[in-house]
Amino acid sequence: ATPAAVIAALGRLAGTGVFIKGGSALERLAGVTSFAFDKTGTLTEGKLELGDVIPLAPATIEQLLQAAATAEQRSEHPLARLIVREAATRNLEASPVEAFQAHPGAGVTVTAPDGAIIVGTRRLVEEQGVALPADAIAALERLDAAGQTSLVVARNGAVLGVLGARDTLRPEAAQVIADLRSLGIAPVALLTGDRSAVARTLAENLPVTEVHAEMLPAQKAEWVASRGPSVPAERAEIDLPGTDANASAEGPLASLLPSGRTGSSVAFVGDGINDAPALARAGVGIAIGSGTDVAAEAGDIVMMGAPLAPLPLLVKLSRETVRIIR
Ligand code: ADP
Numbered sequence: 001a002t003p004a005a006v007i008a009a010l011g012r013l014a015g016t017g018v019f020i021k022g023g024s025a026l027e028r029l030a031g032v033t034s035f036a037f038d039k040t041g042t043l044t045e046g047k048l049e050l051g052d053v054i055p056l057a058p059a060t061i062e063q064l065l066q067a068a069a070t071a072e073q074r075s076e077h078p079l080a081r082l083i084v085r086e087a088a089t090r091n092l093e094a095s096p097v098e099a100f101q102a103h104p105g106a107g108v109t110v111t112a113p114d115g116a117i118i119v120g121t122r123r124l125v126e127e128q129g130v131a132l133p134a135d136a137i138a139a140l141e142r143l144d145a146a147g148q149t150s151l152v153v154a155r156n157g158a159v160l161g162v163l164g165a166r167d168t169l170r171p172e173a174a175q176v177i178a179d180l181r182s183l184g185i186a187p188v189a190l191l192t193g194d195r196s197a198v199a200r201t202l203a204e205n206l207p208v209t210e211v212h213a214e215m216l217p218a219q220k221a222e223w224v225a226s227r228g229p230s231v232p233a234e235r236a237e238i239d240l241p242g243t244d245a246n247a248s249a250e251g252p253l254a255s256l257l258p259s260g261r262t263g264s265s266v267a268f269v270g271d272g273i274n275d276a277p278a279l280a281r282a283g284v285g286i287a288i289g290s291g292t293d294v295a296a297e298a299g300d301i302v303m304m305g306a307p308l309a310p311l312p313l314l315v316k317l318s319r320e321t322v323r324i325i326r
Pocket residue numbers: 038039040041072075077079080103104105106107108119120121149150151191192193194195217272274
């Protein structure tokens with residue numbers, strides 16, 4: 001049965017749009033010592049705006065956007081939605097595609113009637129065997145300096161150009177991170193697949209203690225999992241209902257970890273398809289509910305209302321709950 005303290009804590013969360021999947025998530029949150037945040041759609045609004053559009057001759061802006069929209073029409077990524085929207089605004093019609101492949105945290109590749117198109121990071125384009133000309137590299141450096149997220153568009157082995165996008169920091173992000181730190185949470189890390197220049201520009205306005213950029217989804221997952229298994233001593237002594245403290249060599253909390261959980265002491269906050277691996281491997285996965293269903297499934301706490309604001313209260317409640325159970 002669910003302990004009364006957990007029920008009381010859940011009551012205090014009523015109306016905040018926070019859903020906790022079972023009492024063990026709250027108990028694990030009490031043992032969390034650090035937080036990691038995804039960038040796009042988590043610390044930022046995820047409402048992207050088009051930045052600089054830089055075609056490389058002989059390609060035109062229209063050809064660049066048309067090829068990008070053709071490649072992105074089946075992707076759910078906020079960058080893809082931005083490009084498809086922009087092309088539609090300009091009455092540029094996407095071509096039908098034969099083969100679509102999403103590369104999480106990197107971009108997309110497709111086969112269209114007029115050739116093979118790649119849209120994504122510089123690394124993805126190079127991995128696909130396309131060399132970047134000097135003017136493409138110069139364009140990427142300009143976008144870095146402007147703090148814009150950048151995408152390279154290539155067709156049939158030639159770079160058509162580079163696109164930039166801007167996002168807005170959530171207004172509550174800095175205060176939420178400051179409040180977590182005043183609760184003793186450290187480190188508070190920003191983990192992103194974006195370029196380090198963009199991550200650093202964003203971090204100037206945030207009291208995070210660490211910034212890690214150009215991380216693939218699997219690397220984010222590895223980072224949050226490697227901060228464990230480290231169940232704090234205090235938690236190992238908790239006498240939880242239904243557990244025998246001397247039952248297993250792995251400690252009394254092992255039975256509380258849903259299969260796949262690592263016992264990491266990191267809470268990961270993220271949204272989007274790309275974040276499911278990190279949500280699943282963190283000590284506590286906190287999904288932003290406006291993200292995809294996949295993210296909501298992988299998280300054990302889902303925030304459907306104000307995306308970040310309830311986090312400090314959640315941490316305080318988890319600690320109070322564990323103290324009461326004890
Ligand atoms: P974040 O960590 O900011 O949430 P992602 O992991 O979703 O970022 O993506 C990392 C980078 O990969 C993006 O900045 C972008 O350059 C590239 N990327 C990811 N998905 C796509 C896509 N559908 N189209 C183009 N580029 C993409």
